[in-house]
Amino acid sequence: MEKILLSHGGGGEEMNALINDIIFKAFDNEILKSANDAALLRLNSTNLAFTTDSFVVTPLFFSGGDIGKIAICGTVNDLLMVGAKPLYLSCSFIIEEGFSIDEFKQILNSMSKTAKKAGVFIVCGDTKVVPKGKCDKIFINTSGVGEVIKEINTINLGSQQKAKILVSGDIARHGSVIMQARDELGFESELESDCKPLNEVVLEILKTITPLAMRDATRGGLSAVLNEWAKFCKVSIKVKEARIKISDEVMGICEILGFEPCDLANEGTFVLAVEEKDALKALEILQKFDKNANIIGETFKDDKNRVILETIYGVERFLEPPKGELLPRIC
Amino acid sequence: MEKILLSHGGGGEEMNALINDIIFKAFDNEILKSANDAALLRLNSTNLAFTTDSFVVTPLFFSGGDIGKIAICGTVNDLLMVGAKPLYLSCSFIIEEGFSIDEFKQILNSMSKTAKKAGVFIVCGDTKVVPKGKCDKIFINTSGVGEVIKEINTINLGSQQKAKILVSGDIARHGSVIMQARDELGFESELESDCKPLNEVVLEILKTITPLAMRDATRGGLSAVLNEWAKFCKVSIKVKEARIKISDEVMGICEILGFEPCDLANEGTFVLAVEEKDALKALEILQKFDKNANIIGETFKDDKNRVILETIYGVERFLEPPKGELLPRIC
Incomplete structure (x- = not known):
């Protein structure tokens, strides 16, 4: 059964x-x-x-x-x-x-x-x-x-030849804090969850531009959002590892416990897809609220509908959708 | 603590x-x-x-x-x-x-x-x-x-000198079914929970009259609804036991397990307070859907804001608000 x-x-x-x-x-x-x-x-x-x-x-x-x-x-x-x-x-x-x-x-x-x-x-x-x-x-x-206020329907992302992908801050803080709190090794850090309401930044974005898609990167993290978009909107997405901000504390925790930061939950960090012409304006608004916001990549059309990560060494690999147990009861 | x-x-x-x-x-x-x-x-x-x-x-x-x-x-x-x-x-x-x-x-x-x-x-x-x-x-x-469709705000019940109280069917079936299912004595009956959506009957009521208050008698049953109304709307309520329909199976279960049927949960039975002039019209609609619907009593103004039950023997007693553990996980 x-x-x-x-x-x-x-x-x-x-x-x-x-x-x-x-x-x-x-x-x-x-x-x-x-x-x-x-x-x-x-x-x-x-x-x-x-x-x-x-x-x-x-x-x-x-x-x-x-x-x-x-x-x-x-x-x-x-x-x-x-x-x-x-x-x-x-x-x-x-x-x-x-x-x-x-x-x-x-x-x-x-x-x-x-x-x-x-x-x-x-x-x-x-x-x-x-x-x-x-x-x-x-x-x-x-x-x-x-x-x-402005209807954001994720499916719109699929109608674009090329869209820019942004992230509103550094990633994986919530997931790392919860792992750290549960871990029995007992290491401590100054790290805080990113947990926060996004009303101010998002309402300012909506006043200025019409995003193609927005998603807060909770369970499954950045990987889950990008892979869902790729599959649902029938696009491929290429992001650059060097442009995804990750704090030293998060990096340390992920290295010790063997997690991929892109798979870890956030609770106040979101991913934004915008038309190319709106990318810099969107970045400017995001950075008013969080200096770690960045343009991390773009969509393109092919038959694969996959997410590609260009590593800091310039090598390309697939960013796979998260799989398995990850971290139960993260939110 | x-x-x-x-x-x-x-x-x-x-x-x-x-x-x-x-x-x-x-x-x-x-x-x-x-x-x-x-x-x-x-x-x-x-x-x-x-x-x-x-x-x-x-x-x-x-x-x-x-x-x-x-x-x-x-x-x-x-x-x-x-x-x-x-x-x-x-x-x-x-x-x-x-x-x-x-x-x-x-x-x-x-x-x-x-x-x-x-x-x-x-x-x-x-x-x-x-x-x-x-x-x-x-x-x-x-x-x-x-x-x-029609704004029913319970507080309106308090503005009436006298309002009629109706119940849409026989009471305490859901609570009794759950008790029976959990009871280790293992007696069985044909009894079924009253669990049902009330859209048809209520939408027909709303087409015809404007009730003063409506409340589905879930946790805490009829007693909870009447006592909450009395307290919140600053009215007293008198109901007649003889007019409150209770099936033989429910009566049997309550007698064996020592429960007051008025305290037991319903999941598709509601209490209705209407202006006196609307009482018969309301009853007629309720009875189209359930023959056990009845006018069970009325409100009156005094300083006590209590619920009085006139028993089948003509004796009056307070119908107290339910208290204590009742039945955990009834819904």
């Missing part, structure tokens, strides 16, 4: 198979299959974006954030990625019997603070408590509704 | 305290505090309803439904209760490593079928997998967006 594996939730190939072959088949409809970070809906004359995310991150508190902060950022950022201004969030808790009310309050305060920073209101919620041992401390679902 | 108890999720007094004293305080805003089943939002010229629910029911499959059916019904019904036509649902899974893919498919099919019946589309989703032992099989969150 087939069983669910950890890799079915890892953000890599196995998760895509579960979603495409099983879930999309059962819930067959065009909006769902558009595979954007949020659904684009039309209600009367209003264009809405709608998205959901459940958060099961462990540990609950980590350098630079906690499950509450990540639960707000994740949903706010998903709305932004389809060109919507985030407005309203729901918040649903599944709590293990015996969980500390002090820690719960700490998480609530973090959510409240992050929601204010992101300019959203938490307007509805739900609380379930399960007996001890039936969940791990606390899981949080946030869903969100936003108003579409 | 204070800890979360099972009763914090039971739908009774302890849950209300957690929500009012801790969660509402952290997420302070007027929409959240209106304490409707769904938030009422205005976006440009469109009136939206937005709601969320996480489902942790055990067993996953029970007489008359499963976690998938309940996850659709719960959210669809919450939207209906504020006078909205349910349109779009999100769906987020937290799955335990090792869960059967066949059972997962069964749940998905049940969700798909129920969504069709309720006239809604599942337009966005999320899937997380946690290691074995870190959750119990599968938890599902559904959030929903609907378009408000």
Whole structure:
């Protein structure tokens, strides 16, 4: 009998198979299959974006954030990625019997603070408590509704002969912080998760240009985003390793633990595809918010729909979609 | 150190305290505090309803439904209760490593079928997998967006000198089915959960009258709804036991296990408060869908804001809000 594996939730190939072959088949409809970070809906004359995310991150508190902060950022950022201004969030808790009310309050305060920073209101919620041992401390679902300012539909990326690919900052910080927090070697660093709401930078981008595609590089990291775009939009993408910023701390952790930084999760860093003419303008805005933002590569048309990484030594190799277990409970 | 108890999720007094004293305080805003089943939002010229629910029911499959059916019904019904036509649902899974893919498919099919019946589309989703032992099989969150047809704001109930209270069918079937499924005495019956989407009956009600308040009587059952209304709207409510329909099977289970049927959960049965002039019209519509629908009592103004039950022997007693653990993981 087939069983669910950890890799079915890892953000890599196995998760895509579960979603495409099983879930999309059962819930067959065009909006769902558009595979954007949020659904684009039309209600009367209003264009809405709608998205959901459940958060099961462990540990609950980590350098630079906690499950509450990540639960707000994740949903706010998903709305932004389809060109919507985030407005309203729901918040649903599944709590293990015996969980500390002090820690719960700490998480609530973090959510409240992050929601204010992101300019959203938490307007509805739900609380379930399960007996001890039936969940791990606390899981949080946030869903969100936003108003579409500029409709960003990833499929548009496929219609371009050449598009420029940008990243909004240095990569792999969230994944590295979580690995470090869990690792028993016990090394420490100053590293903080990149976890943050992206409303300011994305709303400024939307005021100035119309991106072809945006995606926050969460589970599966930069590799997952680029490979999904290549497959879904039928383009190939070439990026230069030298242009992808990675901090020394992240590099150290990845080397010791044997991870590929491009596979590691981010929680406040996004990938942007823009028309060639908009690339410098986009970079200028991104760099106002993060000096590590950069143009990392471009798309081109061929039959392969693969992602190619030009290494710092000038050698080209495929950047494969992440596969296997990666890191469970990263978000 | 204070800890979360099972009763914090039971739908009774302890849950209300957690929500009012801790969660509402952290997420302070007027929409959240209106304490409707769904938030009422205005976006440009469109009136939206937005709601969320996480489902942790055990067993996953029970007489008359499963976690998938309940996850659709719960959210669809919450939207209906504020006078909205349910349109779009999100769906987020937290799955335990090792869960059967066949059972997962069964749940998905049940969700798909129920969504069709309720006239809604599942337009966005999320899937997380946690290691074995870190959750119990599968938890599902559904959030929903609907378009408000007639704004039902519970607070309106308080402005009436006298309002009639109706129930849409016989009560306590869902709670009884779950108790029976878990009970080790092993008695069996023909009883089925009332779990169903209420779109047809509620949309017909909304076409004809404007209810003062509607609430599906889930966790905490009829007692929870009536006591919340009494407290929130500053009215007292008197209901007659003889008018509240309870099936023989439910009565039997409650007598053996020592439960009060008014405290037990329903998943497709709702309570309706209407102006006196609309009561018979409302009853007529309810009875077209369920012969067990009935007018069970009325509100009146005094300083106590309590719920009074006139028993079948003509004696009056308070119908207290449910308290304590009730039944964990009922939905």
